[in-house]
Amino acid sequence: MNLVTIAFKSIKQRALASSLTALSVALGVMLMVAVLVIFGILNRTFGQNAIFYDLIVGPKGSDLQLVLSTVYRVSPPIENLPYSYYKDLLEHPAVAEAVPIALGDVTEEGGFPIVGTNERFFELPYAPNEEFLLRGHGFEDPFDAIIGDQVAYKNGWDIGSQFKLVHGGQESDHVHNEKFTVVGIIKQTGTPNDKTVFIHLNGFYSIADHNKPVKEYVDRFRKFYTIVPGSDKDLELQEIEEAAAKVAPGAHYHGPSTDVTKEITSVLVRMKRPAGDPPDAPSIAAPLFASRLKKGFQAQGINPIIPMKRLLDNVVGNIQKGLVVMTTLIIIVSGVSIFVSIYNSMADRRREIAIMRALGASRQAVFTIILAESILLCFGGGLFGLLLGHGLVFVAAPIVASQTGLLIDPFAFETIEFVIVPSLIVLASIVGFIPGTTAYRTDVAEAIAD
Amino acid sequence: MSLELTNIRKSYREPGGSRLDVLDIPHFAMKQGEQVVLVGSSGGGKTTLLNIISGISRADSGSVVIDGIDIGILPEAGRDRFRAERIGFVFQTFNLLPAFTALENVLLGMSFSGKRGDRTRARELLTRMGLENRLRHRPGQLSVGEQQRVAVARALANKPSLLLADEPTANVDTGNQANVLNFIREACEENNVSLLMVTHTPDVAAQFDRVETLADFNKVGVRS
Numbered sequence: 001m002n003l004v005t006i007a008f009k010s011i012k013q014r015a016l017a018s019s020l021t022a023l024s025v026a027l028g029v030m031l032m033v034a035v036l037v038i039f040g041i042l043n044r045t046f047g048q049n050a051i052f053y054d055l056i057v058g059p060k061g062s063d064l065q066l067v068l069s070t071v072y073r074v075s076p077p078i079e080n081l082p083y084s085y086y087k088d089l090l091e092h093p094a095v096a097e098a099v100p101i102a103l104g105d106v107t108e109e110g111g112f113p114i115v116g117t118n119e120r121f122f123e124l125p126y127a128p129n130e131e132f133l134l135r136g137h138g139f140e141d142p143f144d145a146i147i148g149d150q151v152a153y154k155n156g157w158d159i160g161s162q163f164k165l166v167h168g169g170q171e172s173d174h175v176h177n178e179k180f181t182v183v184g185i186i187k188q189t190g191t192p193n194d195k196t197v198f199i200h201l202n203g204f205y206s207i208a209d210h211n212k213p214v215k216e217y218v219d220r221f222r223k224f225y226t227i228v229p230g231s232d233k234d235l236e237l238q239e240i241e242e243a244a245a246k247v248a249p250g251a252h253y254h255g256p257s258t259d260v261t262k263e264i265t266s267v268l269v270r271m272k273r274p275a276g277d278p279p280d281a282p283s284i285a286a287p288l289f290a291s292r293l294k295k296g297f298q299a300q301g302i303n304p305i306i307p308m309k310r311l312l313d314n315v316v317g318n319i320q321k322g323l324v325v326m327t328t329l330i331i332i333v334s335g336v337s338i339f340v341s342i343y344n345s346m347a348d349r350r351r352e353i354a355i356m357r358a359l360g361a362s363r364q365a366v367f368t369i370i371l372a373e374s375i376l377l378c379f380g381g382g383l384f385g386l387l388l389g390h391g392l393v394f395v396a397a398p399i400v401a402s403q404t405g406l407l408i409d410p411f412a413f414e415t416i417e418f419v420i421v422p423s424l425i426v427l428a429s430i431v432g433f434i435p436g437t438t439a440y441r442t443d444v445a446e447a448i449a450d
Numbered sequence: 451m452s453l454e455l456t457n458i459r460k461s462y463r464e465p466g467g468s469r470l471d472v473l474d475i476p477h478f479a480m481k482q483g484e485q486v487v488l489v490g491s492s493g494g495g496k497t498t499l500l501n502i503i504s505g506i507s508r509a510d511s512g513s514v515v516i517d518g519i520d521i522g523i524l525p526e527a528g529r530d531r532f533r534a535e536r537i538g539f540v541f542q543t544f545n546l547l548p549a550f551t552a553l554e555n556v557l558l559g560m561s562f563s564g565k566r567g568d569r570t571r572a573r574e575l576l577t578r579m580g581l582e583n584r585l586r587h588r589p590g591q592l593s594v595g596e597q598q599r600v601a602v603a604r605a606l607a608n609k610p611s612l613l614l615a616d617e618p619t620a621n622v623d624t625g626n627q628a629n630v631l632n633f634i635r636e637a638c639e640e641n642n643v644s645l646l647m648v649t650h651t652p653d654v655a656a657q658f659d660r661v662e663t664l665a666d667f668n669k670v671g672v673r674s
Contacts, residue, residue: 001557013549355545358506359604360534360562362527445501448541 003365006356007372014345021334021341022381028331029385029420030392035327036414037393039320043312052125053099054286055301057081057089057293058266063300064307070101070266071304072192073113077103081299082221083262089269094285097124097270102204104265105165108175110155112148112197114165116204116264122146124270126189128280135159136184142203146184148194157182163197167209176207188401205262214244217261224298269301332427338377339431342370346438353439354447367436374432375425382424386417453480453503453612453644458512460498472498473509474669478662482611485635485645487655490664496648499664500614503646504537505529517611534563538605538643540615540634544597546589552576552600553585559604568607575603579633595626599633606637613638615647619654631657 011018051071058066061078068075083100090098102116119139122132134146136159147157157163161182167174180199188194218237221227227234240260271283290301353366361369390413397408460473472495480486490496501507503514505521513520516536521529533539538559546555556572576585579599589597598618605613615634619627631654638645647658655661 001554001561003561006558006561009547009549009554351545352547355541355547356558356562357530358504358533358539358541358545359559360530360608362530362562364527365562444506445498448506448545449497 003368004372004376007369007376010349010352010369010373011376014341017341017345018377021338022377022384024334024337025331025378025381025424026385026388028327028334029382029424030388031330032324032327032420033386033389033414033417034392035320035323036416037389037412038408039316039323040414041408041412042316051304052127052130052270053097053268054271054283054303055269055290056266056304057085057269057299057301060294060298060300063302064311066266066300066302067304067307069103070268073103073115073196074192077265080220080263080265081267082217082224082260083264084221084259085224085297085299086264086267087259089267094272094289095269096272097268099124099268100201100264101266101268102201102264105167105176105207107151107155107197108164108166110151111166112151112155112195114204115196115198116201117198118201121198121268122184122186126191126193130189132189132193133187134184135187136182138184139200140183141181142200142206143178143180144183144200144203145180146186146198147182148186148196149188150194151197152182152185157185159183159185165207174209176209178203178207190401201262201264211261214261215241217263220263221260226297331424334381335378335424335427335431338374338428339434341377342374342432342435343438346370346435349439350442350447353442354444357442357444358448363440366442367440370436370439371429371432374435375428378424378428378431379421382421386420452482452515452517453478453646454513454515455479455503456513456515458499458502458509458514460495460502460507460509471670473502475499475512475667476669478667480644480646483639483642483644484660485638485658486647486660486662487658488646488648488662488664489650489655490648490668492650494664495668495670496664497616499668500539500616500646500648503612504539504614505533530562535608536611538608538610538613540598540601540605540613540618542617542620544589544601544621546597546600546604548589551586551588552581552592552596552603555589555600556604556607559607563608572603572607575606576600578637579603595622595630598622598626598630602630602634602637606641606643609641610643612644612646615645617648617650619649619651627651627654 056066056070058070058077059079059081065075065078069077086098086100089095097120099117099121103113105114106112107114122134122138125131136146138146145163151157155161159182162179163182164179165176167176180203186193218241222234222237225233227237237260271285271289273281273283286301286303290303293299293301356366356369357363390411393408393412394410397410400408455475455478457477458473458475459471461469461471464470488496488499498507502509503516505524509522512522514522516532519532521532524532547558550558553569553572553576556575557569560568560572573585576582579602581596581599581603584592584596589600592600598621602618613634618634619630622630634645634647637643649655
């Protein structure tokens with residue numbers, strides 16, 4: 001019978017008190033594990049590998065708003081860009097891929113954001129090595145729609161379902177007349193795409209209410225490209241304006257260079273990479289390209305990671321730190337309860353300790369037994385807490401996925417969890433030290449005589 | 451095992467600050483395998499003497515030589531080790547640990563001597579005590595007599611050369627007193643273990659060839 005077995009016996013002897021103190025440690029650890037895992041998932045979701053594209057190019061303004069609107073679709077777009085700018089980017093020798101994005105409307109049912117884009121969006125991965133999987137087919141008709149898994153689930157839509165759009169966002173009550181038909185459903189990705197309805201840009205432009213006066217388009221175009229008066233492009237734009245002025249009110253404009261009357265809200269850009277680079281390797285060219293974009297155009301190119309990391313660090317990071325501190329305090333309080341439990345039992349166990357000493361146990365041996373008790377309680381509680389924490393994540397994962405679309409790996413494990421158990425052992429050694437010392441100092445002759 | 455005490459003195463400081471002399475023993479000796487009963491009045495220093503012999507307490511002066519080793523000069527850890535390996539202790543109140551079964555209590559006696567996990571010997575001892583059906587019972591589930599037999603088995607677990615018994619029959623009913631006593635004496639004879647037993651009971655003392663009254667060799671003792 002070794003000293004740990006003796007310690008375990010003592011714990012069993014005080015089964016109720018021991019269980020309660022170990023449970024308090026377990027609950028603290030469970031909360032900490034849940035916090036670490038959930039924030040780990042958040043960090044990864046908004047982190048480096050969350051998106052396939054290197055840059056989001058959009059109008060000048062808040063970089064965070066550009067990312068939140070284009071990638072997460074939780075913010076209105078900043079402004080519009082000329083459609084021709086997307087074409088410029090696509091033809092740029094440093095650019096591998098460019099995908100246009102037009103935002104603005106939501107579905108009438110459920111208020112899911114509408115993204116106007118083209119078929120290339122679905123041909124490219126949404127994250128490194130993560131391809132879109134579609135049930136149904138891609139865009140074939142301007143009024144075709146591809147919907148996210150959550151949209152299908154929440155609205156009860158399937159292939160063939162038809163729906164209308166609400167103009168400008170959920171606060172608007174202007175419903176467009178045009179009907180779109182679901183032709184494809186994206187398999188769950190765990191990204192905001194699951195809660196988005198994608199329509200073809202041509203369909204987006206075909207919505208009658210989306211047409212603005214041609215002069216508005218032309219003015220924005222001039223400003224964006226800083227067109228010099230009297231230049232060839234200026235003359236071309238004047239021609240468009242004159243042609244548009246001749247069109248009767250309500251009739252469609254069919255004059256020259258109709259691209260001027262098309263706008264988008266942003267462009268997803270993937271830079272070219274040296275041959276042999278892994279797909280998730282960061283682009284070396286992207287920062288230089290982004291800095292060049294700022295010169296000459298009313299545009300900005302943003303690495304989506306940077307504003308999100310700033311947001312995470314400044315807001316979410318602080319919440320995480322606060323929760324980690326709180327759960328750490330809970331665990332420390334649990335440690336104190338272990339101290340109180342063992343220390344209170346010392347008076348009753350004085351004789352027991354004296355008997356062991358009389359049987360030949362050294363002072364160090366009885367100290368070790370008490371310390372081992374403290375460590376066993378903390379260690380056992382900690383392991384149980386790890387199981388509870390991961391059990392909680394395991395049980396919550398499908399519920400969270402169905403409610404929010406956020407994919408949580410039920411077996412997610414954060415590396416920092418490896419620190420929990422050693423930390424608990426340190427805590428147990430600290431709280432076990434004083435009761436251990438009491439045992440160490442027990443006067444054998446006096447305690448036995450008592 | 452031979453035991454020889456020379457010029458043992460022990461005193462305690464009283465609350466008032468004065469010193470109370472408890473033991474002043476010029477000489478006391480036992481031969482190997484000898485069985486000695488020690489009688490004396492309450493408060494006469496019998497338990498203090500057993501504690502000094504076992505190394506639990508230290509004498510203020512003098513020497514305690516067991517098998518040629520002066521345990522008084524050993525460091526505390528050395529005395530603990532010596533006690534674990536060579537001295538068995540049977541207490542008046544048995545002092546079994548309530549969380550441990552009979553078998554585990556005996557194994558506990560071995561735990562501190564390096565004979566960890568000698569379950570075979572522990573079982574043999576308990577079987578020899580007629581407790582083969584009580585191995586998994588906790589002290590609270592055993593009769594007083596059974597508890598004392600477990601305590602004796604625990605004391606003998608490490609094959610000690612000296613068994614100290616502090617009134618081992620005091621809490622045993624009259625019917626069982628003889629059994630317990632016989633068992634202790636037989637076990638000591640079989641294993642050539644020296645026995646020093648403290649008792650208040652004249653009937654028990656009468657069964658021993660050598661009966662020592664503490665006051666006879668303790669110069670500060672109280673003669674009853």
